[in-house]
Amino acid sequence: MGMIGGGPGAFIGAIHRMAANLDGAIELVCGAFSSDPEKSKQTGASLYLPPERVYGSYKEMIRREAELPANERMDMVSIVTPNHLHFEPAKLALENGFHVVLDKPMTFDLAEAKELQSIVEKSGKYFCLTHTYTGYPLLKEARQQVLSGKFGSIRKIYVEYPQGWLGTLLENSGNKQADWRTDPAKSGVAGAIGDIGTHAFNMAEYVSGLQVTQLCADVNIIVEGRKLDDDGSVLLKFNNGASGILFVSQVAPGEDNNIRLRVYGEKGGLDWSHKEANTLYIKWPDKPTEIWRAGENYLGSFAKHNTRTPGGHPEGYIEAFANHYRNFAFCVMAQLSGEKPKEEWLDFPGIEDGVRGMAFIESVIKSGKTTEKWTDFTI
Amino acid sequence: MGMIGGGPGAFIGAIHRMAANLDGAIELVCGAFSSDPEKSKQTGASLYLPPERVYGSYKEMIRREAELPANERMDMVSIVTPNHLHFEPAKLALENGFHVVLDKPMTFDLAEAKELQSIVEKSGKYFCLTHTYTGYPLLKEARQQVLSGKFGSIRKIYVEYPQGWLGTLLENSGNKQADWRTDPAKSGVAGAIGDIGTHAFNMAEYVSGLQVTQLCADVNIIVEGRKLDDDGSVLLKFNNGASGILFVSQVAPGEDNNIRLRVYGEKGGLDWSHKEANTLYIKWPDKPTEIWRAGENYLGSFAKHNTRTPGGHPEGYIEAFANHYRNFAFCVMAQLSGEKPKEEWLDFPGIEDGVRGMAFIESVIKSGKTTEKWTDFTI
Amino acid sequence: MGMIGGGPGAFIGAIHRMAANLDGAIELVCGAFSSDPEKSKQTGASLYLPPERVYGSYKEMIRREAELPANERMDMVSIVTPNHLHFEPAKLALENGFHVVLDKPMTFDLAEAKELQSIVEKSGKYFCLTHTYTGYPLLKEARQQVLSGKFGSIRKIYVEYPQGWLGTLLENSGNKQADWRTDPAKSGVAGAIGDIGTHAFNMAEYVSGLQVTQLCADVNIIVEGRKLDDDGSVLLKFNNGASGILFVSQVAPGEDNNIRLRVYGEKGGLDWSHKEANTLYIKWPDKPTEIWRAGENYLGSFAKHNTRTPGGHPEGYIEAFANHYRNFAFCVMAQLSGEKPKEEWLDFPGIEDGVRGMAFIESVIKSGKTTEKWTDFTI
């Protein structure tokens, strides 16, 4: 694997590397870690990479790796740059025959997303968009239970993602994470809606198996002086007639990262939250709520495949991330060896999720500005 | 105290009686428990009331009690009938010089509410609307902390009230509770929005000290064949510019009655839920969340006044209810003895809460039907 | 009902009165609230009692009430004095034909307890010992589930009761509650072991249906200068071969009153804690833990009988207490009317629990002083 981005001061690059390392199936062999060649070199050295495979730019990396013999060059690229630097490297990598892992939200805007979709489709390569949370085994279990029909038709979906770290104008204090996320030139048209709203949206659609068709948004910039939204609430309508709410905030003091999903059907419902990531509550109208736990024998094949430890040994954020990497790597290896990938391996977020995520961002921002109640979700 | 309503099959009448009994300050001395005199008699007998003070109708009760000598007649009336039977008995009681405790929502519609307001104001009598939840000591503490300014300006309010008991067409199965709550002739224009939405609305305004000015509602009838809403989500705007969400459902399987409020300000926030009624979470951007517990010495005077037991001895729904009754009784007794009531005693929901609650119902239902995004909250 | 004790500064007297009031089935008609006649009078007046039925001593009260006509005098006595003042008034009341409710631990020592047992048995009167916690509906449910055999043979019992309020030498600061509880002349041979250890012991035996046969105790006085134990841990052996641990402390900072019981059998187990009094966790080796909730339809008859509100409306400490009072009152009324009491009514702690509790205290204190590992539980 080669990496684009993830140099000094980056948060998510290190997470990607740990996730890729965890299972011993993926090896980082090269990188273009920064647009500053000196910083790229430093990062490469700190990662014990041979100097000749630490590149000064992603273009150089893709070109030079493509020239290496097939058994030496990287198989896949992981792109962990800010949003505005997603499309070009992903395009170039795919066009040069590399599988791509890309951080979310997928692109700078929906137009780029649709273009990338056609590039992926033409390339025949695997593409993974790292919506981390759907890598958790109990969200996979949740989806399988919903799809099994045990809850009947889904009626109501609540998804929330409160954070507190942007309660002040942190972007003015030199915080690199805050800086690009609040800058329209790097983040695109949305702040919180893009950064965390897309996670919540993706989780709701993934678990329910439904698709949003209409929405009504209240999008806010709460901290004075900020350029992009740091808070938003969205009423949702789904394609089966169900309704829901999605709400995110980055100005809720004391909330650390507790994304939570509740899905209620005709016959039962479920509740999952990041704070108790290894627990899934299954609810019934007329009998006790059940506490399903990761690692237990009674779980389905998707949950089991995405767990490394027995019940009671908590797996966390890095493991959820690693599940996407591992499944992606299994698919890539299957392609290399001409095998058919298992259904469980193919269960990672892809280009379709990315396009819908970008459409979500644009639809929400549009809704936030109109006086019409309902805005169609359009791609 | 005399009671109107609360005969066989009623749920809330028994709660009112236990709440009134609890502290030994209020004695049930008479009642008109049912519009069926026979049933009224039965209930009165089961409550050990002397037969001569069990009446066949509320009109008879008010007239006859008013004729008794001052030291024998009831001082106050508790009205626990369905919504459409609130206004007339309340009016009659007030006009005959009795203090009134009334179950929520206050009246059948906003017009009645406003008329009742002017009757209360003219009467010089105390009026309590039993929004139970604000009787919990830790919600009183929450309000005091918000009003103290420790959280800075309030930015975001989330309030939710999920239930699951109306997931099927229960009203067709002879359930008395379901029956009148889903019947427009008894409940008014709203179902869930009136029954539980007004509780959530009242809690949000009470704790935050703010007032809703605009809202945008998604009001749903989810169970086929039902005549009134059983689900609704409402985006809110408050008079200080804060935004929020209120969501209620009666079709969320496995949810028993877990009303929850989260309020986030510039400098901190709070989280309270009915399931952990004796706990209040206080949140900070840069230090650990604090777990405040009912009955502890560090609490303020409003919380302390409304608690009967030391920390770790849970008080529940009946005690919260009893707090309203006790405070109301203290005020009535102070009036009788010509004393000035304490500030803590006056802290029970009153006519203003009732009018705003009815305005909330009508505004939400109006918003649910329009294609405009924002509907003004109008009284 | 008449009350002995519960004057100014008492905690538990007020609880008893609220518990007796709650359901409207018991009326406080007289009292001897303090050994100081003036204080007794004050308390009586504050409770709206007629002055002629507020007595200067328990002896006077029992004598004078016994002289009243049967339909005027009290039916039962509630005794809420410190331990050393339990036996004499209980004896006198029983011998004069009054049913007795008595606060725990039952007597000053085991010898008194055994004597009281024979007095109760001779009297033909009902006797209730207010071990509050077994009044909680979900502990009744727990017992019924254990007795049903669904968990198989019980193997392991853990019961704990941590408090923090005696972490300093509070008895030297004029705190009335701390004062008598730490005074051997009033409390007897034990402090924490008697005050809260007996609750834990009673809960373990009640829910499991088992009896302790041997124990091994580590009894500690942690705060320097204290005269009685404020902490203790006890290894237990039960009559079916199961083992367990009981641990209590009054010097655990921040612990408010969270008594907790865990029972594990061959096929399943359960977990209940006071902090979540309306929840019972049922555990299985090979399927999800279940969350049983008070007020739900799926519960058994004992839980249902001891609940006043539907699921999600928390009932607390006073309601648990009131369950004992109500069941006791139902039995007394049944006796008066010559009816057979229902099985659910008879389910309150009685003289046998009291004798075993005193034996527990003496056995633990004995074990705490010996170098032998196991001490027989002897009555």
Next chain:
Amino acid sequence: MGMIGGGPGAFIGAIHRMAANLDGAIELVCGAFSSDPEKSKQTGASLYLPPERVYGSYKEMIRREAELPANERMDMVSIVTPNHLHFEPAKLALENGFHVVLDKPMTFDLAEAKELQSIVEKSGKYFCLTHTYTGYPLLKEARQQVLSGKFGSIRKIYVEYPQGWLGTLLENSGNKQADWRTDPAKSGVAGAIGDIGTHAFNMAEYVSGLQVTQLCADVNIIVEGRKLDDDGSVLLKFNNGASGILFVSQVAPGEDNNIRLRVYGEKGGLDWSHKEANTLYIKWPDKPTEIWRAGENYLGSFAKHNTRTPGGHPEGYIEAFANHYRNFAFCVMAQLSGEKPKEEWLDFPGIEDGVRGMAFIESVIKSGKTTEKWTDFTI
């Protein structure tokens, strides 16, 4: 790194490999994964190791690796075999100049432990015993807070470790994990006391900074036909006079792996449990309990050093394990480069923990068999 053990069917070997992989600082370069050379080969191949560095026995591996040039051979050995196969390979590795990571409990018996201690001391090599739990950042924080004196003198320690997986005679059904853990020839004198009791013991001493001096144990074989204890409760006395309880069980249905520690001092206390590994409750007698969360800025240097993600991104069991590996690797690298290791790096469990753990096992088993109440903790 080379690995001894961890072939097909092993659980903990895979955990060690993931933990070592996670941070990219340690590379698995060779292994002797099974005493069956064929199985060793298979495992090596599945881990992408070059065949020439997959050995048929640990002796061969250590000899051949020692012959390689310094810059090619492994630096350290990870030994993940059952207890009876710990001492010999550890001894050989140390004597051949390799740093050693060893799974717990350290050896087959205390005599071996003491011999290993002198070998480690002579070797000048680093030695890590993988008591996973003390790798959690919030247990490191807990220790630092206790050592800071903020809680005053420690008075009471409760540590518990309930599991349910051995509730039946699983060892007779071909379960490899159950098999060796219940076999005295492989596990030593203890079952649960060794397997999980040593974890609990280590955690109590690590966080409190205290040492057990006396104990009183109730050791049980609950499942009929089992050869070693599957349950035990131990009263503890510490070297500062504090007392405590340690209890473990492997027959508690539905308990998955929830080790929990509570420490109470004069001025405050703490509570940590594996189920909420990223949360530490700090308790006070007179102010609200605080919820400290991993990844937050307010934590001390030990917690921060042992965390990879910001607050709200849960890290789990593998990360805790990886903390020991990473700290160990940092120390090894510092030794190689002649630098002084940081205090935070040296904070992993070592030979002293291992010796005390073995002494704990032997003292508990001895206590379980005697009629004396207190047994001295002897090394």
